[in-house]
Amino acid sequence: MLLARLGIRTQTMGTLATFIMAFGMLSYGQDLLPSPIDSTHNPPTEVATTAQENAAAKNVIMGWMVKNLGSKMAMKDPMQEFAMTSLFKDNTNQWNSQLTQMFNGIPVRRGHLQINVVEGAADASHWSGQYLNDPEVDTTPALSQQKAIEIAKKKLKQMLKQKGGEIEDSADVDNGAATAGNSNRPDSSLLVDSGKLPVATAALEIHPGDGPGKRKLTYHVVVRGHSAQGEVQLHAWVDQNGNIVEAYDNDQAVCVDGLGATLYQGYQGLFSGFFYGFGSYFKMFPAFGGYVLNDTCTRWGTFDNYNTVSSTYQAFSPSVIFGNLATSDRESTNADVALASRQTYTFEFYVLGRNGPDSFGGPGYYGSVDGLGPLVSARNHVMTNWVNARWDGSATNFGDGDNVTSGPLTSLDIVAHEWQHAVTQYTANLVYADESGAVNESFSDIMGAMTERYWYGETPYYVCGLNTWKMGELAWTPGNGNCDALRYFYSPESGNQPRFYQNRQIGGLDNGGVHTNSGISNYAFYIISKGGCGYFCMTAYPSGIGASAATNIFWRAERVYMGPFDGFAELRQKTIWAAGDNYGRGSLVWAQVRDAWDAVGVPKMCTFNFFGLCLSYGD
Known part of the structure; x- marks a missing residue:
């Protein structure tokens, strides 16, 4: 949840996911565009071979499979379990094969191998694939x-x-030749496909x-x-019970580029705004005689609650344009949510190495209009004048604000903040109360700010308007211009938060101060990134390690080390562990992370507790 000042609370509950994509620590500088084609290399092409050559290559490949993969993949009878479905030799002198797993002569879905062997070699140059080791079912159809x-x-x-x-489709054709007076009707003799x-x-x-x-x-x-x-x-x-266990539309023309006339990010899509080699970041799907905000490429969707609590509808436009850059058209902020959600997905993929919050492309909630399953879902226009946003365990929710305390809560950093709550649910699963809840909030603030930085670059803390080191600055108090914000990384007290652990809220409202105390770790993140010193630090670093490196450290701590009940002492220790993993224990970066926690007064983690008595501490 984004706000604390209104005393609105929610709980985040879920199960711990155990998988992380192997993208590890990609830097912010990674190119999102495809690499240019290297024209100095010719692509492999198929060359002619004889039946005898094919048979000999097949024997080599099958023999290699039996010898090298049979026991490794616990195959029962490799020669009978795999059928070669494709074999060809290319101009690099390599044989390329595809094999399909079979049981009693019936193909096994997703059981497949690709094996590549250079002519004359005894070993495969490459292989990949998978084997289902228990395909034994009754093969008599009911x-x-x-x-x-x-x-x-x-x-x-x-x-x-x-x-x-x-x-x-009824072909409107002439049975004879077309005439000058009837040139709009084709000649049937020209028909290619009826x-x-x-x-x-x-x-x-x-x-x-x-x-x-x-x-x-x-x-x-x-x-x-x-x-x-x-x-x-x-x-x-x-x-055999008549249930569809899997389905998809193989028509590949799905998600469509649209034009979002957003409130906070201007025109996006259709050659406007952020663009990459294959299209825009503003996607939609044709349906109901117009378009809906179903991004069927990434399987994310934006929906409209029409200012109700729980009635949810497709966000719809009769044309490819969503919104008019202002709140007078409700689709403007629907476009904001759709765009910011896709921007968050991209940040999560390239920086955090995740395919969606649960890293499996989900969690899906509302069904897609393409009929191919649920979408990761965001609801906009929730309730009337609601000055808040939240992740409810299944979907994100965004209010329109009251136009006094805030405008619509749909700016990029706010949307990304809520999606990070979803990520936390599927990783550290931090309990949303007291210190663990404050750490939960802080992770969302950090990743929300870093998503904004990923797309717009880093700004100094003192600028008005879009600002890396402020939270919610574009949406907060619209009548006061855009210099203030909901929260401030560099100056937590400006947002009624403590900068130091000793000044934290203990118990009380807001689930024990989850939105208040998050300022402590936000400020630590700022010091680690940018340098500086607090009242309690022994060493003042004139410059930090940079926000990209700090993000990698905090993300590794959350993904690898943090647990549901961890508070600030645990966050201190686990970011220090992560810094040691990334840069070496005792390195300058490791020391800067440790000293930043000293600067905000967070104590060392107790590493050995004997009946309430701490016998040893961390670091």
């Missing part, structure tokens, strides 16, 4: 192919309806199901239809 197709067609009709309804849909197909496949011991015999059904917005090519896996 459901007919035709029934599986009917079930998939029902799903298809739902998807077509969501895309403006099903249409049938638009007749291919016949639906259904083939048995063993589906991974819900994991080991829960594999399923399914029909892989492919069925197509025409909607008002184009073709839908549905791939569905139907189990």
